[in-house]
Amino acid sequence: MAIDGLIILDSTGRPIIQSGYTSYPPGYPILHVDALNTELSKCARAKDVDPVIYVGPGIGDLRGSACCHVEVGGMRILASVSRDADPLVAFAFLQAFVDVLVDYFGTVNAATLKDNFDTVYQLLEETLDSSGHPLTTSPNALRDIVLPPSLITKLIASIAPSGPSPASGRTGAGSLAGAGAGAAFASPIPWRKAGVRHNHNEILFDVVEDMCATIGRNGATLSSLVWGKIECNAKLSGTPDLTMTFTNPTVMTNCAFHPCVRLQRWSRDKVFSFVPPDGQFVIAEYQYGPPHGALSGNVPVPIAFKANVTTDENEGSFTLTISSKLSTKPMENVIIEHYLGEDSTGAQCSTSSSGTGLGTVGGAEGSWMYDHHKHVLRWEIPNLTTSGSWSLRGSWTSKSKTPRPDRTYSIKFDIPSYTFSALKVDQLRLSSEAYKMYKGVRGRSKGSIEWRW
Amino acid sequence: MSIRAPRKGENYELSVDLNSEYREKRKDAIKRVIASMTVGKDVSGLFPDVLKNMQTDDLEQKKLVYLYLMNYAKTQPELVILAVNTFVKDSEDPNPLVRALAIRTMGCLRAEKIIDYLCDPLRRALSDDNPYVRKTAALCVAKLYDLKPELAIENGFLEQLHEMIGDSNPMVVANTVAALTDINAAATAHQIPPDDPAHFDITSAVLTKLLIALNECSEWGRVAILNALARYTAQDDKESEHICERVVPQFQHVNGAVVLAAMKVVMIHMRAVHREDLVKQLVRKMAPPLVTLLSSPPEVQWVALKNINLLLQKRADLLTSEMRVFFCKYNDPLYVKVEKLDIMVRLANDNNVDALLSELKEYASEVDVDFVRKSIKAIGQTAIQIESAAERCVNVLLELIDTRVSYVVQEAVVVMKDIFRKYPSTYEGVIPTLCANLDELDEPEAKASLIWIIGEYAEKIENADELLGVFVDTFTEESYQVQLQTLTAVVKLFLKKPDSSQGIVQRVLTTATKDCDSPDVRDRAYIYWRLLSTDPGAAKAVVLAHRPPISVPQTTVSPALLEELLGDLSSLASVYHKPAETFIGHGRVGADSLQRKATEVDDRAAAQRALQTVAAGQQAENLLDFDDEPAQAANGDSSLLSSSSSSGLAATQILPHTPAAANLLAGTSANPLDDLVSIFGGMNAGAGFGSGSGSGGGGAGRGSASADGIMGGLGSPGVLSPTHTGVTSPSAGTMSPTGTGAGPGAQKPQDDLLGLF
Numbered sequence A: 001m002a003i004d005g006l007i008i009l010d011s012t013g014r015p016i017i018q019s020g021y022t023s024y025p026p027g028y029p030i031l032h033v034d035a036l037n038t039e040l041s042k043c044a045r046a047k048d049v050d051p052v053i054y055v056g057p058g059i060g061d062l063r064g065s066a067c068c069h070v071e072v073g074g075m076r077i078l079a080s081v082s083r084d085a086d087p088l089v090a091f092a093f094l095q096a097f098v099d100v101l102v103d104y105f106g107t108v109n110a111a112t113l114k115d116n117f118d119t120v121y122q123l124l125e126e127t128l129d130s131s132g133h134p135l136t137t138s139p140n141a142l143r144d145i146v147l148p149p150s151l152i153t154k155l156i157a158s159i160a161p162s163g164p165s166p167a168s169g170r171t172g173a174g175s176l177a178g179a180g181a182g183a184a185f186a187s188p189i190p191w192r193k194a195g196v197r198h199n200h201n202e203i204l205f206d207v208v209e210d211m212c213a214t215i216g217r218n219g220a221t222l223s224s225l226v227w228g229k230i231e232c233n234a235k236l237s238g239t240p241d242l243t244m245t246f247t248n249p250t251v252m253t254n255c256a257f258h259p260c261v262r263l264q265r266w267s268r269d270k271v272f273s274f275v276p277p278d279g280q281f282v283i284a285e286y287q288y289g290p291p292h293g294a295l296s297g298n299v300p301v302p303i304a305f306k307a308n309v310t311t312d313e314n315e316g317s318f319t320l321t322i323s324s325k326l327s328t329k330p331m332e333n334v335i336i337e338h339y340l341g342e343d344s345t346g347a348q349c350s351t352s353s354s355g356t357g358l359g360t361v362g363g364a365e366g367s368w369m370y371d372h373h374k375h376v377l378r379w380e381i382p383n384l385t386t387s388g389s390w391s392l393r394g395s396w397t398s399k400s401k402t403p404r405p406d407r408t409y410s411i412k413f414d415i416p417s418y419t420f421s422a423l424k425v426d427q428l429r430l431s432s433e434a435y436k437m438y439k440g441v442r443g444r445s446k447g448s449i450e451w452r453w
Numbered sequence B: 001m002s003i004r005a006p007r008k009g010e011n012y013e014l015s016v017d018l019n020s021e022y023r024e025k026r027k028d029a030i031k032r033v034i035a036s037m038t039v040g041k042d043v044s045g046l047f048p049d050v051l052k053n054m055q056t057d058d059l060e061q062k063k064l065v066y067l068y069l070m071n072y073a074k075t076q077p078e079l080v081i082l083a084v085n086t087f088v089k090d091s092e093d094p095n096p097l098v099r100a101l102a103i104r105t106m107g108c109l110r111a112e113k114i115i116d117y118l119c120d121p122l123r124r125a126l127s128d129d130n131p132y133v134r135k136t137a138a139l140c141v142a143k144l145y146d147l148k149p150e151l152a153i154e155n156g157f158l159e160q161l162h163e164m165i166g167d168s169n170p171m172v173v174a175n176t177v178a179a180l181t182d183i184n185a186a187a188t189a190h191q192i193p194p195d196d197p198a199h200f201d202i203t204s205a206v207l208t209k210l211l212i213a214l215n216e217c218s219e220w221g222r223v224a225i226l227n228a229l230a231r232y233t234a235q236d237d238k239e240s241e242h243i244c245e246r247v248v249p250q251f252q253h254v255n256g257a258v259v260l261a262a263m264k265v266v267m268i269h270m271r272a273v274h275r276e277d278l279v280k281q282l283v284r285k286m287a288p289p290l291v292t293l294l295s296s297p298p299e300v301q302w303v304a305l306k307n308i309n310l311l312l313q314k315r316a317d318l319l320t321s322e323m324r325v326f327f328c329k330y331n332d333p334l335y336v337k338v339e340k341l342d343i344m345v346r347l348a349n350d351n352n353v354d355a356l357l358s359e360l361k362e363y364a365s366e367v368d369v370d371f372v373r374k375s376i377k378a379i380g381q382t383a384i385q386i387e388s389a390a391e392r393c394v395n396v397l398l399e400l401i402d403t404r405v406s407y408v409v410q411e412a413v414v415v416m417k418d419i420f421r422k423y424p425s426t427y428e429g430v431i432p433t434l435c436a437n438l439d440e441l442d443e444p445e446a447k448a449s450l451i452w453i454i455g456e457y458a459e460k461i462e463n464a465d466e467l468l469g470v471f472v473d474t475f476t477e478e479s480y481q482v483q484l485q486t487l488t489a490v491v492k493l494f495l496k497k498p499d500s501s502q503g504i505v506q507r508v509l510t511t512a513t514k515d516c517d518s519p520d521v522r523d524r525a526y527i528y529w530r531l532l533s534t535d536p537g538a539a540k541a542v543v544l545a546h547r548p549p550i551s552v553p554q555t556t557v558s559p560a561l562l563e564e565l566l567g568d569l570s571s572l573a574s575v576y577h578k579p580a581e582t583f584i585g586h587g588r589v590g591a592d593s594l595q596r597k598a599t600e601v602d603d604r605a606a607a608q609r610a611l612q613t614v615a616a617g618q619q620a621e622n623l624l625d626f627d628d629e630p631a632q633a634a635n636g637d638s639s640l641l642s643s644s645s646s647s648g649l650a651a652t653q654i655l656p657h658t659p660a661a662a663n664l665l666a667g668t669s670a671n672p673l674d675d676l677v678s679i680f681g682g683m684n685a686g687a688g689f690g691s692g693s694g695s696g697g698g699g700a701g702r703g704s705a706s707a708d709g710i711m712g713g714l715g716s717p718g719v720l721s722p723t724h725t726g727v728t729s730p731s732a733g734t735m736s737p738t739g740t741g742a743g744p745g746a747q748k749p750q751d752d753l754l755g756l757f
Helices: A027-042 A087-105 A110-115 A117-127 A139-145 A151-162 A165-186 A263-269 B009-018 B023-038 B044-052 B059-072 B077-090 B096-109 B112-126 B131-147 B149-154 B157-164 B170-189 B204-214 B219-231 B237-252 B256-270 B276-293 B298-314 B334-347 B353-364 B369-385 B387-402 B406-422 B428-436 B444-456 B464-473 B480-496 B502-514 B519-534 B536-543 B559-567 B572-576 B580-584 B587-604 B606-617 B630-635 B638-657 B659-666 B676-689 B692-711 B722-728 B739-756
Strands: A003-009 A015-018 A052-055 A065-072 A075-081 A202-215 A221-235 A241-246 A252-257 A272-274 A279-288 A303-312 A315-324 A331-339 A344-354 A367-371 A376-384 A389-398 A408-416 A425-431 A438-452
Touching (some): A065 B298, A087 A139, A087 B256, A110 A117, A252 A263, A272 A279, A315 A376, A376 A389, B009 B044, B023 B059, B096 B112, B219 B237, B237 B256, B256 B298, B298 B334, B353 B369, B387 B406, B428 B444, B444 B464, B464 B480, B464 B502, B519 B536
Antiparallel strands (some): A003 A015, A202 A221, A241 A272, A303 A315, A367 A376
């Protein structure tokens, strides 16, 4: 299960930051970087490169190894693995590491990492042991050992040479970190540090559901799955023992839980009984199992879409119509994309809407654009209300005699304050602590649908 | 002490700042030093200055100095020794974080000189009050063992580690398990005797402790513990059941690595579970987490799909009702789509075949050429796998041919040929449609496929001689693959319609023997010529012989290998579908163990061997595929690989005994069997590494022809007796039109050869 090391490459394939690789020959990381860059250059589309690349043995190293890589914010992060390594551990670790970086820096890109390289190095040291075993990856515990860069520390650093006085403040921060760490790792509950204190006790839940559907040419739903995730942000003092009950827990199937959830209670009573970590975490992931009787287990798709496409010599034309099937909530950020083929050269469209109650002001009709680089036509509707319909009429030109646009429209949308499963929290009880806490549950949904024409 | 840098430049400024009276200035300088270090500038000259900053209350600064030390420890070990005192002092610091940091860094330095000072602090750390220090120390023992095993043994660290499995803190247990596993691996690699403490034998007492810690520790700890559980040999059925029941809850962990590691443990211990209901229950519980993994990022999906593929080969009933989860998305990366396709075909049954076919048809109209081709192949596989759906598959293929898109038509023709082989004389109605597209074909494989179909059904195609005539006219310009097929097809035509095709057969045989530079083509033409002129009856028996039907094997690897791979679930081995030694071991070891595995299979059921090797040649991927892509062939069956290499050896050994062969070796012979040695070499390459269509298909033909020569003790085709040819290669080499033939073709003569010696 060993991860030999981790290398972060910038968009040109040059390493920016890499872990120690202390027990490997100096050429080892270079071989991995080279193997990845070779594969990337061979492949027309970067996303089609196999995620695990075999790296042949180098000089002084008789064993081959493999390189697992992911793309993040224009960079590539690669993890070298060898022996009977588990690539999934590598990918899970890379994901966890990226999550940590996001937690620390907000955005992850080459510039941020270069600015904060000292923090990144410390994070690398703390998350990955030089023998290849992942250590602590919970941002919660890490924040105590590695100080996140903040405006104040930056400010202090910039005025530091002016005198010794701010230095004492920094020392204070340093020793504080030490004390916190002792607490974090001595806690009897591995995911929660002991002795947490908050002035204002609150716990917030976000139920996020993601629909992933494919609609056939005849408008029939071929597959439509809804994956749900309950995100939690807990700021509770002490050791809060929580019990969360649902009015309709059966909508959650194929559940996966954060280790804090007591599995026995779930399988027996269908309640979440847990002592949460401090801060943000994902408490559970599930698949929405629609009630029996729904067509072969498919969740109904909340939009109606019609596409009329005709292709002719060197050109094609289309009429698209979309409307919402929801009666209560409006949809936001509806994006419809269509790949018009490698040979397409340009498009010309007009948008219109009827019965939407929004009029035509402020771009309510939506806007379109053609991406010459990706050959993709993109139609955006900022707000898709429950009534009315939107349409896009237009044509495109192509270098090819027989244009071959893609056979699917990709439709993405967000629905705030709505969940497909209508999962409802009945109550949340706190035992073992005496204070009152503020509770909140929100729902939101998003969807990505492939609509064939 | 290193040479001082000149009194100017960047390094000098840094050196001044490192010695500044202000803390912040010094710290800032350290950061700049690290920054220079990472971009590859040599800042080793600043070693003494940086070292001065090591003693500090500021943890961040300490870490940065440690980082610097780790980087230069290897190149400047004599300097690192200066830091030892601080390390030892730090290991007694009241702050547990500093203690842990000191131990961890000393372990990472990998400098011989510092290692000697490590032992005392390490002993203290192993029994530290703070679990964070203990768990850091546990991993450090593994590093020490890697560097100086005798030191770890002398100090009794290994015994101490074994005791730490009973630690009260689950994370310490997990790290101890990880360390012991590493040490065990190192000890096994160095062949340390089994009673050495370096070996990590999991007893039932240890098992209990591991099972308790499993539910309490972090995701990474769980993976380490699960991997250890996978190595445990259960005492009896009851214990296996117990392990499975305790591990199953891990299926619900959010981290996919934990899920797959748990699945591996269950797959291993399930072998000993005999209670049918429990097995059923366990298998049922596996499906949901696998489905959940498919909502992960594409990289994770890919690993999951590869493993699902393996699991399905063992437990076909695992995901029967989950086909739609595997439907490809337009935005999926190609590698995910390809794996999904394979699994979809695996899951196909009478109930879902309609949904599958309409999906495949959809994919076949996408823009990505590779994916379109694979989808069409999948249609063919479905037709061969599910007889009742074959007609629907053929109809879909016909619709695809109607699109007139060149690569779609070509691939469909290739697939149709396979369907004809599986269901002879069933879909003759489509032949005119296929023939109508003759002009569209420009790929050798598609051409060869259509020619084979024409030859096979020559009696039912009125203008067969015309159609074949086109290819005879351009014979010398075609690729070998097409030439061979044309040759065979024309001979078939002649045998079926002797009256009308006398001229064309004469023409093709003359061209093939006189103007053709491929020994394979010439050989085959000579054989046919002789057959036809000596005994047309025998020719009929040979050329029009009944061919064994083809089938899609349910497994892509041999049963023994499958068991091993399932034991390595979620590892690289299971992703590559190859045993770990073949790609991470030394080359020779890998080859040996492949052979060992093959013989294990052979010993188990000698009677099944032939069947198995045939199946090996007909792996799902290769079945419909002339182009044995290197990766696929290499992925292929182990027995195929090893037996071909062994016969290659055997063949070279025996060659000098026959005079003709001696001729060949001397390079004096001018007959078409030139280079018998290289033929065998070629066969090796063809079967083992699938070096492209030519040698893949050609290897088969060569193999059979040369085997005849050796078996009869004859080196020249002039004396090859027709009947003999008939006996040794009724179906393979000479006639088989497909790459499929390459498997059995290459295999049979080799088996014969092996039998001889």
